[in-house]
Amino acid sequence: MIGGFEVGCRIAMALQPSHYRNWHITATVGTIGAAVSTAMLRGGTAETIAHAIAIATSFAGGHQENLQGEGLTKPLHAGHAADAGVLAGLAAASGVTGSLNSLHAPHGYAAATSDTTGNWAAGLEGLGDWTPITRMTFKNHGCCGHIFPTLDGLRLLQARHGFGGADIAAITVHGYGPTKSICDRMRVSSARDARFSLQYCAAALLLMGGVRLAAFGTEALANPEIRALMPRITVIEDPEIAALYPRRRQARLQVDLKDGRRFDHHQQTRKGDPDDPLTDAELAVKFDELAATVLEAPARAALMAQLLAPGPLPAALPLVNRLTASR
Secondary structure, three states: OHHHHHHHHHHHHHHOOHHHHOEOHHHHHHHHHHHHHHHHHOOOOHHHHHHHHHHHHHHOOOEOHHHHOOOOOHHHHHHHHHHHHHHHHHHHHOOOOOOOOOOOOOOOHHHHHOOOOOOHHHHOOOOOOOOHHHHOOOOOOOOOHHHHHHHHHHHHHHHHHOOOHHHEEEEEEEEOHHHHHOOOOOOOOOHHHHHOOHHHHHHHHHHHOOOOHHHHOHHHHOOHHHHHHHHHEEEEEOHHHHHHOOOOOOEEEEEEEOOOOEEEEEEOOOEOEOOOOOOHHHHHHHHHHHHOOOOOHHHHHHHHHHHHOOOOHHHHHHHHHHHHHOO
């Protein structure tokens, strides 16, 4: 798992940010990561793993229209990436070969899906000194991650100044490319649309206090107060913030209240990113909320105790099996 995560993330670093303009990176580079993990599990040599990567580049797909547009395809992207990646890894382990120039050739994967043949200096930066799995993000909100800086900034301003959704005259959000191209979305007719709408998520945060499971339920989607607040929220692409993406994901907020007060804030981090991590207590709250959909309170507490206990994690697996079987 660590090996697949490493290779996938480093290839993503070499392809970004232009790759994401037309391609959904979970679906594309996720395929390559799954191929690497499969080849490693099969005991593959470095050459076998290289061929798994090469084969996976021909299987990797998933474009932005099925991420941003209508339909239900987007959730299939991750599963298809795993499926196709496993096939590529098994094929390489069985002796199937691919072109070992598949990533960087003039008509290879990077050239076909980004503006260059790959920024491999960026992709290999720090190789051997750190591994991407130690710098992963724990999502603090149940929506698209490009909305997170806005939500974190609004939450901070609320804590400082005590306003609510009913107090808002206007909110202007200055963000990076995908903040505008993916999440500037006023048309919301489903939970899937809502998760990619900055306007909906910001309004839900201000009126409901959070953007987790409840924010995408039937009652919330029909909430007239959320719908009334959405048109007051404007999204603008900011050249300075856009230049820092994807290494930095920020937002600059201007909040105007009905009483005439204005608050400006530059949100430079996303809560849950490696440079602004969730605390253990915050992770526990998220765990409890999500686990509550399948486990009663005593079972959740017992499982949490197992997960936090010293020693190897597999010690918790028998309890997990018993709890899920009882459902």
